[in-house]
Each structure stands twice: as C-alpha cells, then as structure tokens.
Amino acid sequence: MKKFLVLGILFALPITAYLFFASGKNNFARLPVLTENVRDIEDFETNSDSVISFRDNISVVAFFGSDLEKIKGNTFNLDQKILEKYYDFNDFQFVLILPEAARDDTENYVEEFGKISESFKWKIAYSTKDRIQEVFESMNTPHQLDGNAYTPYVFIIDKEAKLRGRDDEKEGKLYGYDSRDVAELSNKMNDDVKIILAEYRLALKRNKDK
Numbered sequence: 001m002k003k004f005l006v007l008g009i010l011f012a013l014p015i016t017a018y019l020f021f022a023s024g025k026n027n028f029a030r031l032p033v034l035t036e037n038v039r040d041i042e043d044f045e046t047n048s049d050s051v052i053s054f055r056d057n058i059s060v061v062a063f064f065g066s067d068l069e070k071i072k073g074n075t076f077n078l079d080q081k082i083l084e085k086y087y088d089f090n091d092f093q094f095v096l097i098l099p100e101a102a103r104d105d106t107e108n109y110v111e112e113f114g115k116i117s118e119s120f121k122w123k124i125a126y127s128t129k130d131r132i133q134e135v136f137e138s139m140n141t142p143h144q145l146d147g148n149a150y151t152p153y154v155f156i157i158d159k160e161a162k163l164r165g166r167d168d169e170k171e172g173k174l175y176g177y178d179s180r181d182v183a184e185l186s187n188k189m190n191d192d193v194k195i196i197l198a199e200y201r202l203a204l205k206r207n208k209d210k
Contacts, residue, residue: 009138031156031196034175039138041097044125047106052123054161057093058196061157061177063136066102068109071097074152074179079117081185082193087118089197090158096124096134099149139163141175152180156192164196 042053043198054061060082064071078094086092098106103126113119132149141163143153153176156164166174166188 007050010022019025029195030199031158031164031192032167033147033158033162034165034167034173035138035140037138038157038161038163039135040161041095041125041127041135044097044099044127044131046126047122047124049108050123051094052095054095054157054159056092056159058089058193058200059093059095059157060093060154060193061097062154063097063132063145063149063151065146065148066099067148067150068105071150071152071179075113076116077182077185078154078179079113080121082184082189085118085190086193086197087121094122096122097149098124098126098134099129099132100126102126123176139175143176151176154179156189156191156196158196159200164192166192 002005005204040054042051042055044052046052062074062078062079083094084161087094106124110119110122110124130150133145136145136149136151139155141153141155143151145151155176158164163175168174174188176186177192
C-alpha cells in the first residue's frame, strides 16, 4: 500500500506543478522586459548580516516608506495574494526598501505580521531617501515616490536586474501592481509571477537536457 502511495505522489507532483504554472494566461510566454539595468541595492544596509541583491533572484520589490502603520493593508494584501504562494522557491525573494527612519519600527512591524505570515522571510533594505529615489528612478516607470519614499505599486525584477511587467495591446504597459487592489494582485500579478518562475525553470530544464 505504501509503495502505491509513493508512486501515486511521484506521478501526481509533476502534473500538479505543470498545471500550476500552465494556469497563467500567457502560458509559458516570456514576461516582457520593460526596463533594463535596474540599479542594484547590494550596498544598502539590511535587517540581517547578509547582502541583499537583485542578481540571481526573482524579486518582488516594495517601496513602502517610513510610515509603516499606514501600509499594513497593502502588506497584508500582498502577502496573502502573492507572497505566501512562493516563499518556498529558493530563488524567490520579497524585498522591502525602506528609509532609515523606518528602522526602529521595522522589528515590531515584522513581528506583528509573523502571526499571520512568514514575515521572517522578508528581506529589508535601508538607505537614505535620495539613494532609494535613485533605485526607483532607474526602473523608469510612470509612478512616483512620495515624500516618505512610498508608493503602493510593487514590482517584479528578474535575476538580471531587469524590470518585468505586462505589455498588453489593450491594457498598455503595466510596470507595477497596485498593492491596494486585491483583484489586480490576484489576477494580473499572480499570473505574471507564475510566468516568470516557469520561464526560469523551463530554461534550467533545457540547460540540463543539453
């Protein structure tokens, strides 16, 4: 009985993974590159001893400013609709870029979310507002940061530090995803994260097959 159970699991897992990734609307199409050479943050201070970099990671990046109380809803939406599905992928990371003024409040903020999420997996980078602005401007989006270095839009940056998003004939270019909008996160962003993960896994498989 155990042998049949193990065989059933081994058979079902690849099919489940295929259906998971194939459910994206673009169905293994490459997610468009909207901006090349996003400025890296490897020289930013972090909430741990490790360096945070966009290189070699698929990153969901948020610029959530210094007033953490005001963005709890954004973070909850993002965590529940996107992040919790992908935390276990080794090359996936959620990066919060915050001003130095938010450092003292961050520990409590992360601890509070730890009751409902895997917030210990969040990567947090700190810098001055000017340097954060430089990173943001390097993405060349139509969005802006406010005086607290905040925007509700979150972004997908690939392993080569390129900004990915949608380039749809009807919708136009979608550079970022509104973390206040549950429908946009559940549909558009979730679909696009699936596509970029599938894209890299397909490339990895091809390289192994050579």
